[in-house]
Amino acid sequence: MHAFDYDIAFSRNIGWVTQAEQQRLKAARVAIAGLGGVGGFHLLTLARLGIGGFHIADLDSFELANFNRQAGARVSTLQQHKAEVLARMARDINPEAEIRVYADGVTADNLSDFFTGVDLYVDGLDFFAFAAREMVFAHCARQGIPAITVAPLGMSAALLNFLPGCMAFEDYFQVAGKADLEKAIRFLVGLAPGLLHRHYLADRSRVDLKARKGPSTVMACQLCAGVAATEALKLLLGRGRVLAAPHGIQFDAYRNKLAHTWRPGGNRHPLSRLAIAIAKRQLGL
Numbered sequence: 326m327h328a329f330d331y332d333i334a335f336s337r338n339i340g341w342v343t344q345a346e347q348q349r350l351k352a353a354r355v356a357i358a359g360l361g362g363v364g365g366f367h368l369l370t371l372a373r374l375g376i377g378g379f380h381i382a383d384l385d386s387f388e389l390a391n392f393n394r395q396a397g398a399r400v401s402t403l404q405q406h407k408a409e410v411l412a413r414m415a416r417d418i419n420p421e422a423e424i425r426v427y428a429d430g431v432t433a434d435n436l437s438d439f440f441t442g443v444d445l446y447v448d449g450l451d452f453f454a455f456a457a458r459e460m461v462f463a464h465c466a467r468q469g470i471p472a473i474t475v476a477p478l479g480m481s482a483a484l485l486n487f488l489p490g491c492m493a494f495e496d497y498f499q500v501a502g503k504a505d506l507e508k509a510i511r512f513l514v515g516l517a518p519g520l521l522h523r524h525y526l527a528d529r530s531r532v533d534l535k536a537r538k539g540p541s542t543v544m545a546c547q548l549c550a551g552v553a554a555t556e557a558l559k560l561l562l563g564r565g566r567v568l569a570a571p572h573g574i575q576f577d578a579y580r581n582k583l584a585h586t587w588r589p590g591g592n593r594h595p596l597s598r599l600a601i602a603i604a605k606r607q608l609g610l
Contacts, residue, residue, distance in 0.1 A: 329420045335375040346562050347375055353561045354378035354423075356443040356470075358431045358461055360407040361385065362541060363477055364449020365396030365414075366550035371447070372415040372422060374554055376561075379415065380439050382427035383408040383449075394477075394543040431457055436464055445560055447553050448474035453537040455500065455508045462487060462494035471560050475553045477545030479522030481577035482552045485515075486560075491569035497591030507605070509534045511592050514600045519584030521577035544578060552576070 331351065338347055353376050357364050360383040368381060386406050391398035397410040408426045415422055431439050440446070446465050450458050465472040469489040476483040487494050495501055498515045500508045513534075526532070531540045552574075559565035568574065571588045588594040592601060 331375070331419070331421055334419065335373075338375060342558070342562065349562060350375045350558070351377040353444050354380070354442055355557065356380040356382075356440055356446045357449050358382045358439075358446075358457065359449030359451060359454070360397065360411045361391065361449065361451060362394050362546045363475065363549045363553075364447075365407070365411050366546050367447050367449050367553050368411050368415050369396055369418065370550040370554040371557060372418045374558065375419070376557075377419075377421070378423045378442075380425045380427065380443060381408050381412060382429075382431045382435075382439060383411075384428065384430035394541050394546050396546075431461055433460065436460065440464060440468060440470060443470060445557055446470055446472040447557060448472065452476070452512070452539070453505075453509065455505055455512075459495065459500065466493045473553050473556050473560075474516075475549040475556075476516040477541060477549050478517050478575070479525065479577065480542050480544045480548075480579040481517070481522045481575055482545060482548040483517035483573065483575040484552050484556065485573050486556060486567055486569045488560075488567070488569040492571055492591065494570075497570045497588075499592040506534055509537075510601055510604045514597055514604065515588075515592050516573070517575045517584075518573060518586040518588055518597060518600070519575045520600075521575050521580055521582050521584055525579055548576065548578060 335347060355371055355376055357367050357379065360368065360381055368379065386404050387398045387402045397407060397414060402410045406428060408428055412424045412426050415424060427435055427439055462472055471489065472487040474485050498511050500511050556567060559567050571591055573586045575584045588597055
């Protein structure tokens with residue numbers, strides 16, 4: 326077995342980052358909640374960027390329905406804990422990485438510990454994990470921790486950054502106190518106001534917000550990881566343009582289109598309110 330050497334392992338990053346910047350990435354600590362669809366790819370992509378510390382959380386184990394999109398889902402990992410599997414995969418990329426695993430997910434009891442010493446949060450929670458997502462983003466806002474969410478919609482990636490001193494998650498999505506189905510609608514509308522993915526859904530019966538089910542693709546998950554890692558690099562190194570909510574970006578690979586949206590007031594914006602009303606009418610609400 327060859328000895329691991331951090332500088333050699335990540336030397337091909339140099340050029341796009343400087344030697345000094347690579348050392349800053351090595352010293353950085355990123356939290357990721359959710360290691361399924363996008364979260365696993367987030368972790369592995371950031372590990373290959375040379376990030377040196379992670380706090381990762383997930384309470385689920387891999388099952389067959391995860392195989393179409395999740396980085397850690399394999400026959401050999403069936404019924405194994407997602408966070409433990411992804412921690413092993415990340416350590417196989419960088420044995421020196423310090424990885425703290427929260428096997429019960431992020432909870433009110435471990436929330437403070439999960440974010441202690443963290444420079445950045447990257448969201449990997451399941452679309453329907455409303456309570457956990459609200460709790461996590463509210464904590465980031467209170468503690469001044471930059472938070473990135475990139476949603477895999479169709480074959481696209483939809484980016485929103487929630488940064489200290491800028492618009493907060495709740496101010497943008499307006500989900501507090503709403504029923505879960507309305508939260509799903511508001512979250513979907515807010516994530517991608519450009520709706521680039523709506524044109525090519527092949528079987529609409531597979532989208533069932535009431536049953537908390539929807540189709541997914543690995544292409545979208547991998548696109549999201551590339552986008553999130555790029556935003557992470559800019560935030561951690563303090564260079565490059567970073568747009569914060571209510572600005573949003575969606576790139577759709579199927580349609581070869583890019584949308585940059587700006588929704589002052591978030592879901593209070595007239596266009597967003599109209600989209601929410603139409604979605605609720607279609608669902609009979």
